[in-house]
Amino acid sequence: MEITLTSGKRIEIKPGTSILESLKNAGIYLTSSCGGKGTCGKCKIIIKSGQAVSKSKIKLSHEEVDKGYTLACRTFPSEDVLIDIPKESMLVVEGKVVTGKSKDLQTLLNSTGAKIDPLTERIVLQLPPPTLDDNISDLERLRRELFSKGMGCLRVPFRFMPDLAKTMRKENWEITLCTIHTEDCEEIIRITPGKKKTPQYGVAVDIGTTTIVVFLIDLINGELVDIASTYNSQIRFGDDVITRIVHATEHNKLKELNDVVVTDINVLLSIIRKNHRINIDSIDCVVITGNTTMTHLFLGLDPSAIREEPYIPTANAFPLSYAGELGVKVNPNIPVYAFPCIASYVGGDIVSGVLATQLHKKQELCMFIDIGTNGEIVLGNAEWLVAAACSAGPCFEGSGIKHGMRATDGAIEGVKIHPETLKLELKIIGDNVKPTGICGSGMIDAIAEMFLTGIIDQKGKLQKDVSSNVRKGEGGLEFVVYSGDGMELVLAESDIENIIRAKAAIYAGFSTLLKEVGYTFDDIQKIYIAGGFGKFLDIEKAIMIGMLPELPKEKFEYKGNTSVTGAYLCLLSRKLRAEAEEIAKKMTYIELSVSHSFMNEYVSGLFIPHTNIDAFPSVKKLMEK
C-alpha cells in the first residue's frame, strides 16, 4: 500500500502501521504532544481519497470530520490513500526566525566576559616527521608536540590507537585533534589527517518533561544556526516525571523511555542537519540539560530511587558519555555533556538557568523561577544559592489543557477581553497564522482577563450569565476563546482549575523558600522568570492571578527558555562550563514536599489572586473597582 501526499511524494506503508508512524519512517514528522495516543489532536491530516480506518476522532470537530480530517496516529489505511498535511500539523524548525535570537545569545555570551572557547577544542598540529635521530613513537610525538604547546595532560582512549599511524602520515604529519577537558585532563575525541578547523558545530539540547528543544550552534562564531523543538514523546507514558518513573520501574520500561527521547532528539537533529546541509562529522559535541529525571532517562540511568523517600538520584554529576553509548546520531566518539543536577527535583536545567541569568554573580538578592512541567525556584546571589521544587504540572506548556499547546506558530499567546463589550482580542504567534491552541502566556492572560471581567469568580468557576462565550461543553462549562473556519478553541472549567493549581504551587514555592531562609519578598531585588511562554509573558497578569508576588514590575525579567540558553553558553565557553559546575556544587537543595508551610501556602493559593488578598494590594484595588 502507498500513501501519496498532495505534494506528489509517495510513501510505502505496511498494513497495521498508522499514518503517523509511516510518515515518521519516511522522515516526515508531525507534531504530537500525546506521543501517538490519539488524545492531543495535534497530528491532524486530511484524507483526500482512499479508504482508511480511523480509530479515534477525539479533538476533531464535526466540521473537521466532514472535511476528511483525521488523526494520523490513529488512522490506518486499508488501501492507497491521498493525504494532505495541514501546515500546523508539521513539526518544523524555526529556520529564518532565529537571527534575532542568535544575536541576543551572542550578546549574552559577550556580557558574561567569556570568550568563544568551545567545550571541545580543535587543535591543528604540524608534526616534525621522524628521523633516525628522532625516532620516538607516533604517540610520543603527538604528546611531545602538545606538551610543548602547554598542554598539561593528554588522555588518548585506546580506540584511537589502531588508526593513529595512518592518520598521522596521511597528510604529511599534519593532523587536527578534537579534545574535551574531562577529569583534569584533555581527552582526545577525534583525530583527523590535515587541517580541519572548520566547519565546527555543537548541539545544545534542553530535554523538558513536555518539550524538547535542540539548538544547532556554530562553534567558531557562536551563531545559532537553527532551532528545532517538539513535544517529548515520553508524554505517552505520562505527563509528569513521577508517572514516567513509575512506568520505568513498574513496567520495566526504562529502555523504552530512553529510546523515545533519544529518537526525538535524533529526529530534530536530522531535520536541522538536512535543512542546513551539515555533515555529521562537523558536529563536535552535544550538551544536554534537563531535570534530574529527564537526564536520567536520557542517559539510561535507573530513576526509581528518585521517586521514593529519601529521593536519591543515581548521580548529580555525570561521568562524560559518548554519542555512541547513548544512541545519539552524530559521530559515536562525540562527547555528550550532561549538565550537573542538584538533587532529585532540581536538575541540570536549573543550573543551566542560573548560568544563563548569571544569578551566581549578582551582589543583590535575586530569585530565579523556571516554570516548566515542574516549577523550580532558586534564591541567592554571588555568595550563596538555595533551590527548591514545586510541582506545578505541565499546563503552561500546553499539556493537560484541552486546547493547550506550546508557544509555537499558531499559539494564542495574548488574550484581552474588553471590559464592557467582553469582546476578545487575541495575539497569535507567527505571521498570518490561524490560531490552533493556547500557550502558557495566553492562559495567564485569559484567566486574568476573565477574572477582571467577572467571567470567572475567585475560585475560577465560570459564570453562566456574564459572557455569551461561556457555554456547556462535553465535560462541563467552557469558555470559547476562538471560533472561526470550523475551528473552536476553548478553556474548560477543568482547564482553569489546572491552571489555578499550577499558579498556586508556584507562589507557594516562592513564599515557602523565602520563609525557610528568613527573607521576605521585599528583600528580593530581581526575579528572573524562565519557561516555555514564548517571547511574551505579561507580568502584571501573572501577578493578577496570584502566580507571581506583587512587586514593582521592573523587578521582574522574563528570560524565556534559560535551560537551553545555559547549554548554549556551556557549549561555547569552557570557563562558563566550569562556572556551571561551580553553581552545582554551591547550590543547596531544600525539600519543600515535607514542609507543612508549603501545603498551607498552596491551599491558600487556590484562589484568585490568593486567600490573603492583602498581599496583592493593586489587585485588591482593581477588585474593589
Add this chain to the structure above:
Amino acid sequence: MEITLTSGKRIEIKPGTSILESLKNAGIYLTSSCGGKGTCGKCKIIIKSGQAVSKSKIKLSHEEVDKGYTLACRTFPSEDVLIDIPKESMLVVEGKVVTGKSKDLQTLLNSTGAKIDPLTERIVLQLPPPTLDDNISDLERLRRELFSKGMGCLRVPFRFMPDLAKTMRKENWEITLCTIHTEDCEEIIRITPGKKKTPQYGVAVDIGTTTIVVFLIDLINGELVDIASTYNSQIRFGDDVITRIVHATEHNKLKELNDVVVTDINVLLSIIRKNHRINIDSIDCVVITGNTTMTHLFLGLDPSAIREEPYIPTANAFPLSYAGELGVKVNPNIPVYAFPCIASYVGGDIVSGVLATQLHKKQELCMFIDIGTNGEIVLGNAEWLVAAACSAGPCFEGSGIKHGMRATDGAIEGVKIHPETLKLELKIIGDNVKPTGICGSGMIDAIAEMFLTGIIDQKGKLQKDVSSNVRKGEGGLEFVVYSGDGMELVLAESDIENIIRAKAAIYAGFSTLLKEVGYTFDDIQKIYIAGGFGKFLDIEKAIMIGMLPELPKEKFEYKGNTSVTGAYLCLLSRKLRAEAEEIAKKMTYIELSVSHSFMNEYVSGLFIPHTNIDAFPSVKKLMEK
C-alpha cells in the same frame, strides 16, 4: 559427516573443513607450529577407519604413512572417520608440573621486596544507606566513602552508571569494586553487589613471535595456578616479525594477524579455565608482554612503520585497553595492560625481562640477553640501561629447523656424543616420553658435541666419514640424532647453518653493544640469559659454539622465560608495575642494524666458535687436543 575419536567422542564435520579445524571448533586443540600450513608435521593423527583425502605427507615417515598417520591440518574426510590422536599431538597445559615453578615465582616476588598488591584491586564497601538528611546521589555516596578511605581520584566510566543504583541497593549497600590505577587515577572496572573478595585471578601472557605462554595466577596468594603454551599461529604468515609486518601491510591483513593471536590466547585461557573450573568473572586483569611488533599485532595497531627506516612504532607506552575492545574472552570490562616497549625492535618482553632479573637494581654492570625469535640485549645497572636488538631468527624455538620444537614434553633438550664410540646420549623433557623433536638447548648441545667429535667442521659442514649417523637426506647431508619406533629425528646441514647464523648474530650483538658504550666483556659481572630453552641450558656448550662469550661460568645465570615472569610480577604488584614503567623510561635504545661493526662481528661469528679463536681460549685448548 562425523569424526569419531577413539575415546568415543563424536564431532560433526562440514565438507571442506580439515580435521584440525573441525577438532578446533569442537574445543580439541592440536599442536601446530606452522599454523596449519602442513609444513611442521606436528598435528599428526591416525585414521583408524573411513576415507579421507590427505593433501600433504610432509614430515611423515613411510612407516607412519603405512600405519595411517596423517596431518590433521591437511586431511579432509570424505566420509565418517574414526581417528586416534597421539598424546604428542595434543596441545596441553602443564597442570601439576607448575608447583615448583609457582614456588620459584613467589620466592622471586618476595625477593624484590614487593608485597602482593595486584594490578587490579578489589575494595569491599559497606555504605551508609541514604536518609532525608543524607540524600546525596549514589555516585557521590560511593566517592565519599572511597575518599574517606584515602583514595585521591576515582574515575567512573559511563558504562557503569546505568546499573549503579540497582547494584548499590541489591545487597543492602554493600558492594565490591574492582579498580585499576591508570593515568593518575583509580578507574572502576567492575562493580558487584555484596562482598566478592575471592576468588580473584589474573592472566599473564607472553606473546612471542614463535611461542605464546599463558599463566593463570591467583591474585590473593600469588600462586601460579597453571601454564598453557602453544605456537603463535601467526607463524603461517611468516616466521619473523618482518614477514608478518609485510603481510599486514602488503596484504592488508592486519585484522587476520590480530585475530589469530587473540584466538590463540583465548584457546589457551579456555583450556586452563576449564581444567581448573574457574569462572570467567573471577578473572580481574590481563597483562601481556611481547616484542613491539607482537604487541602491535595483538592490540590491532598498524605495524607498517616499524619495518621502514626510521623504524617507528605507533606507541611504546600503550593506553590501557579493555578485553572487550580486543576480543579477549574474559569480562569485556577487564583491563588488558600491555608492557611498555622501548623502540621498534626492543619490546615489552625485554622491559619485563629486566624487571624479572632485577637488573635495574644492580650496582655492578650486568647484561641481559633474551634469545627468542629475535635476540635482544640489555646492558646496564641501577644507574643506566642501554638495549639493542640482533635478529637471531626463530631456530632456538624450533622454527625453521626440520625437527625443531619448543622446549615441551618430547623435546630432546640435551645431547652427548661419546668422544670415542660416537654413541649418542639424549635427555628428553617429560617422564617416559619418546622424543618428538629437538629444542634449542638440544641444538646447542648437539652442535658443540658434533664439533668436538669432528662430525662437523668449523664452518658447520657435516663430515661424511666420521660418524655412521651422518647420511644423505632429501636436501643434502643430515645427522641422525634419534631413530626408533619408526621415528627419525635429524639435524640437516641447512639446520646447522641456521643455528650458526643465529649464534653469530647473538655474539655480534653482545660485542657490538659493549663496544658502543665503551666496555669489554671483562667489565661484566653477570650475564642473565632468557629464552625458551626450557629448564636447561648448558652454558659451556653455548660458549663452545661461540654463542656466549668465554667468561667464568658463575657469571652466567639462565633465567628461562623472563618475559612471562615479569608479567607475573607486574600482575601481582603495583609497585613492580611502576618499576617496569620506570625501566622503560630509563632505557636507551641503540640501533645496531646501521652499525658496520655489527656486520663485521656477525660475519666473524659464522665459524665455530669464532674467527677470532683467541677470544675463546678454553675452546682453543680443546681444539688443540
